[in-house]
Amino acid sequence: MPQVYALAPLTPASHWSFIALLAVLVGLLTFIYFSTLPQISKIVSIGLLTLMLFAFSWLFFKADDSKLIIGENKLILDVPFYAMTLPLAEVEINDIQRLDWQREPDLKLESRHNGVGMSGYQLGWFRLSNNQKAFVVMSEEENLVMIPTLRGYRIILSLQEPDKLLNQQR
16 A cells, blocks of 8 residues: 655745746736737747746646655655656665754755756755755755665655654655
8 A cells, every 4th residue: 555645835935936926927928918029929928928827837736735655666756847756676765864954964955957946945856065966845944854766866855744754664
């Protein structure tokens, strides 16, 4: 029977970041619609901004419904845009640990290489201070867990109940 672990929901700061971003996109759409741009430029700009508006709206909606699922033979990470499935044979399941950047500063996020970075929400591929790669889904820094993989990267997640995962996997 698969075990489901909810990822930490968005913080109030990240909610406001998303709302501000969506408001800016709507404002740009309105400005371009009423501007005197050439018709083809207007159509392309409105199309791209509408696509971005839908993408960020979906990300905003789906972020609070993200989860980690550990089944009999696989680990599933159900997150917006970056959902992944790994065979459990490629996950060092016994080495899952809580992550505290005060004790392990070499595992801090250094730079984002592909993903979304907003106030209170980080999602995607990052380079760590120790130069390793990590896939990160983080809405808060207090309840982080690190899942090492045999694929050469780590998975860093903020979970609602990290101790539940740690206790059940030991």
